[in-house]
Amino acid sequence: MRLARHLLALSLFAALPALANDATGLDAGDLAVAAGLRDQAMQGSEAWDIVESLTTEVGPRMAGTPADAAAVQWAKAKFESLGFDRVWLEPVTFPVWLRGHERAEVVAPYPQPLVITALGGSVGTDGRLEAEVVEFADLAALQAAPAGSLEGKIAFISNRMVRFKDGRGYGPAVGARSRGAVEAAKKGAVAVVIRSISTNSDRFAHTGTMRYDEGVPRIPAAAMSNPDADLLVNMIRRGKPVTLGLDIAAEHPGEYTSHNVIGEIRGRDLPGEVVTIGGHLDSWDLGTGAIDDGAGVAITMAAGAAIGRLERAPRRTVRVIAYANEEQGLYGGKVYAENRATAGEIAAHQLSAESDFGAGRVYALRAGVDPAAWPVIEKIGEVLAPLGVVTEREGGSPGPDVGPIVARGATWAQLAQDGTDYFDYHHTANDTLDKIDPKALDQQVAAYATLAWLAAETDVDFGTLPPRQP
Amino acid sequence: MRLARHLLALSLFAALPALANDATGLDAGDLAVAAGLRDQAMQGSEAWDIVESLTTEVGPRMAGTPADAAAVQWAKAKFESLGFDRVWLEPVTFPVWLRGHERAEVVAPYPQPLVITALGGSVGTDGRLEAEVVEFADLAALQAAPAGSLEGKIAFISNRMVRFKDGRGYGPAVGARSRGAVEAAKKGAVAVVIRSISTNSDRFAHTGTMRYDEGVPRIPAAAMSNPDADLLVNMIRRGKPVTLGLDIAAEHPGEYTSHNVIGEIRGRDLPGEVVTIGGHLDSWDLGTGAIDDGAGVAITMAAGAAIGRLERAPRRTVRVIAYANEEQGLYGGKVYAENRATAGEIAAHQLSAESDFGAGRVYALRAGVDPAAWPVIEKIGEVLAPLGVVTEREGGSPGPDVGPIVARGATWAQLAQDGTDYFDYHHTANDTLDKIDPKALDQQVAAYATLAWLAAETDVDFGTLPPRQP
Numbered sequence A, B: 001m002r003l004a005r006h007l008l009a010l011s012l013f014a015a016l017p018a019l020a021n022d023a024t025g026l027d028a029g030d031l032a033v034a035a036g037l038r039d040q041a042m043q044g045s046e047a048w049d050i051v052e053s054l055t056t057e058v059g060p061r062m063a064g065t066p067a068d069a070a071a072v073q074w075a076k077a078k079f080e081s082l083g084f085d086r087v088w089l090e091p092v093t094f095p096v097w098l099r100g101h102e103r104a105e106v107v108a109p110y111p112q113p114l115v116i117t118a119l120g121g122s123v124g125t126d127g128r129l130e131a132e133v134v135e136f137a138d139l140a141a142l143q144a145a146p147a148g149s150l151e152g153k154i155a156f157i158s159n160r161m162v163r164f165k166d167g168r169g170y171g172p173a174v175g176a177r178s179r180g181a182v183e184a185a186k187k188g189a190v191a192v193v194i195r196s197i198s199t200n201s202d203r204f205a206h207t208g209t210m211r212y213d214e215g216v217p218r219i220p221a222a223a224m225s226n227p228d229a230d231l232l233v234n235m236i237r238r239g240k241p242v243t244l245g246l247d248i249a250a251e252h253p254g255e256y257t258s259h260n261v262i263g264e265i266r267g268r269d270l271p272g273e274v275v276t277i278g279g280h281l282d283s284w285d286l287g288t289g290a291i292d293d294g295a296g297v298a299i300t301m302a303a304g305a306a307i308g309r310l311e312r313a314p315r316r317t318v319r320v321i322a323y324a325n326e327e328q329g330l331y332g333g334k335v336y337a338e339n340r341a342t343a344g345e346i347a348a349h350q351l352s353a354e355s356d357f358g359a360g361r362v363y364a365l366r367a368g369v370d371p372a373a374w375p376v377i378e379k380i381g382e383v384l385a386p387l388g389v390v391t392e393r394e395g396g397s398p399g400p401d402v403g404p405i406v407a408r409g410a411t412w413a414q415l416a417q418d419g420t421d422y423f424d425y426h427h428t429a430n431d432t433l434d435k436i437d438p439k440a441l442d443q444q445v446a447a448y449a450t451l452a453w454l455a456a457e458t459d460v461d462f463g464t465l466p467p468r469q470p
Helices: A002-013 A016-026 A029-042 A047-057 A066-081 A139-143 A170-186 A226-236 A289-307 A331-342 A372-389 A403-407 A438-457 B002-013 B018-024 B028-043 B048-055 B066-081 B139-143 B170-186 B227-235 B289-306 B329-341 B371-387 B403-409 B438-457
Strands: A086-108 A111-114 A115-119 A129-136 A155-157 A191-195 A220-224 A243-265 A270-280 A314-323 A349-352 A360-368 A412-417 B085-109 B112-114 B116-118 B128-134 B154-157 B191-195 B221-224 B243-265 B270-280 B314-321 B349-352 B362-368 B412-417
Touching: A002 A066, A016 B112, A016 B270, A029 A289, A029 A372, A029 B139, A047 A066, A047 A289, A047 A438, A047 B227, A066 A086, A066 A289, A086 A115, A086 A220, A086 A226, A086 A331, A111 A226, A115 A243, A115 B170, A129 A139, A129 A226, A129 A270, A129 B170, A129 B438, A155 A170, A155 B028, A170 A191, A170 A220, A170 B221, A170 B412, A191 A243, A220 B128, A220 B154, A220 B412, A226 B048, A243 A289, A243 A331, A270 A438, A289 A438, A314 A331, A314 A438, A331 A372, A331 A403, A349 A438, A360 A372, A360 A438, A412 A438, B002 B221, B002 B412, B018 B154, B018 B329, B018 B371, B028 B289, B028 B438, B048 B066, B048 B362, B048 B438, B066 B085, B066 B243, B066 B289, B085 B221, B085 B329, B112 B227, B116 B243, B128 B139, B128 B191, B128 B227, B128 B329, B154 B170, B170 B191, B170 B221, B221 B227, B243 B289, B243 B329, B270 B289, B289 B314, B289 B438, B314 B329, B314 B362, B314 B438, B329 B403, B349 B403, B349 B412, B349 B438, B362 B371, B371 B438, B412 B438
Parallel strands: A129 A155, A155 A191, A191 A220, A270 A314, A270 A349, B128 B154, B154 B191, B191 B221, B270 B314, B270 B349
Antiparallel strands: A086 A111, A086 A243, A115 A220, A129 A243, A243 A314, A360 A412, B085 B112, B085 B243, B116 B221, B128 B243, B243 B314, B362 B412
16 A cells, blocks of 8 residues: 555656546646745744734633623634635624632641632632642542542542643543542532643643533532642641632623634635634633634634635635634534534535644644545645654544534544643643744644645545544 | 962872861861762752752741741751751841732733732732833833823833843843832832843743832832733834733731741851851742742751761851841841841851852852962862862852841852743742752752861861941
């Protein structure tokens, strides 16, 4: 197979341009346009200015807040000023969660303040709560605790996330955040505190969603910074009971309707066939949402705009989507997928990709497409190679907001980014513009523009995938 | 001169041990003991456990707070458990400043919260204050503003501290913090906000002292994090008026008496002659004071304790001083100097050193001594050389708490530390235990034990210096 592809590749560049078109739907001119898009982005893209504008003029834009509405207006205006052919808003409705004050301290035996933040969706403490803390090495240890053993206590899950380039330390660690409250409440706990799902040692607490289960008491849930978790561990190992005070306010004021903001470059031949790229427009409230996910919005807006400025539009439509409320439940991605399914447009979605892993450089191209379309992916990979991007046939996954449409059968591509430092800043007050390297941003624009343009220019069908549980 | 010293050094190691004693007061046995102290510390010292204990069991210990009293009791007990011959408290009285709440946000044209902290000594805003902000590139630019030109405005000083190994970026930058309120008030400003005196880009505001002048209105003063200052600069350059909201509470509840905590190893021959090492026991309230200056206290306590465990005490007394309230005006160092002057003990202070520049490795030995005693410093430097420490005849300065006794004529030594990252953490919530490298701490214990032991073992008089303005 490898040899066969190799021979095919040789033939493409040598004597058989017609065959090239058969396998990839792309000719030398198309590849030259892609290389031009790529190289121009590397010379300097608009992405930095876009993310600077978003973080400066809107800043934190948590779903359901006034800043969410400001972000939607910002995105609409930005798409228009960037010259997209069509810009529209797609309503997305969800329940709102609002953070109030949050304070924590060690009451005894060594009184001192702690840096914490409520997890997204948590209830408040309904006044100040004071209780002894019981440490668990991880979620499994908490699950193994005897029923009722935490009556009146605060559960503390102290496991530490491990750093990897691809962020694979997140999965094993994040259960403490998403499931901690339910598991602690089952044992009788009055609250749960976790070590932040984080890879660094700065004193920022990392927020993120948690959930409650029907029939299990809803207890407050908060994360503390890594240094605070270290401190608590060091206190606990001295052997005296450690009492914490927690005072957390939070509100669930009802539903809100925000919007996916969509800009498209209309395809010249096959406008009904759509390649989508995008990021999510909402952020958590603590930082300015620069790397999560102002960067993704900026990269894909800039990539789309670069395609829009070409002399000739690609065959298919390129759609850039700034998704609503990813952080609190992928609401924008789900609504986008539902609406496309209702309209019978899943198969028309030729390839979907999302940038939502910070602002580090792209190092791999992966995809989930019909095997017959793989030569197109390989060809895109060849154009991406000078950016330091390798094409990987195995593994990968669509971005979070692309997940719902992929679950309905749509195909996807992933431009995997170096996320080595992503979980240093993710979901903290420290997610700010200065964490972005403008040159890395340009590299990503180059990668997204190349991917989107070639996927939209080819007429090879990327097929569909077997629908699955989202 | 260099050649002469070189020949002398050769002679010391070769044929003339009697001459060695004449020039340095140290023989081969003394140097062997020093090397043993040094090498044992490098194998692992007690400093980590000491600073872990202080930061865990006491934590933040701002002067005049209940944690200040807890720190004094902690230090006394720690000196005693480390086997110091004599441990005592020296009262130090000072005015107290207490931080209350502090909130800031951009009100218009781009509403979003800002991370700020009140500067030490600042008055509060007396409710919420809202005013337009005017940017100045540095303190000099503010000073050059026309009288009355800031009537009803908030002055913003945006200069950025530069990173150097020896921290020399601090001096040019810190005037904005110490003098900003006075200069802004002279022009009519209602408050001053500054870019934190900081070398990194994490979203921590750095506190630190500021002062008021008689006859100039006392206006609130706060620092914002570097990312927040960037944000404000980016907003201002868009050209629309930028309005800030500030709500800062602070109290000046009166005087408090804390204590210098002193432990000493009594000299075997010359107990009235004293070599002092130390750090300051107080910290700011935001972090746990690990690098500023738990490290200094721990390093010098561990060094003193190592000397105390030797079979034979040095000729002179070694005194380890945990100074009170360095942060808000060098109160502990001033009282220590005054009391020694009153007792006629300045000349008996043979050499004084302080560790108060974080937890980075020592790279240079410098001193201010009678030129006749310089061969002793050179000899100490030879024992320190394997630690990567060079001896520098020029430059250097005593630590902040040593300054007052040096101003009265006492001699000093400096073990200059690598402070490359010191101003990343200094005076922030992020000054926590995890920022300390235990191996670097051991190296510093090795250096301080070597210095203190050799300075206390020699009978060469370090002399006195011309008294000067403190």
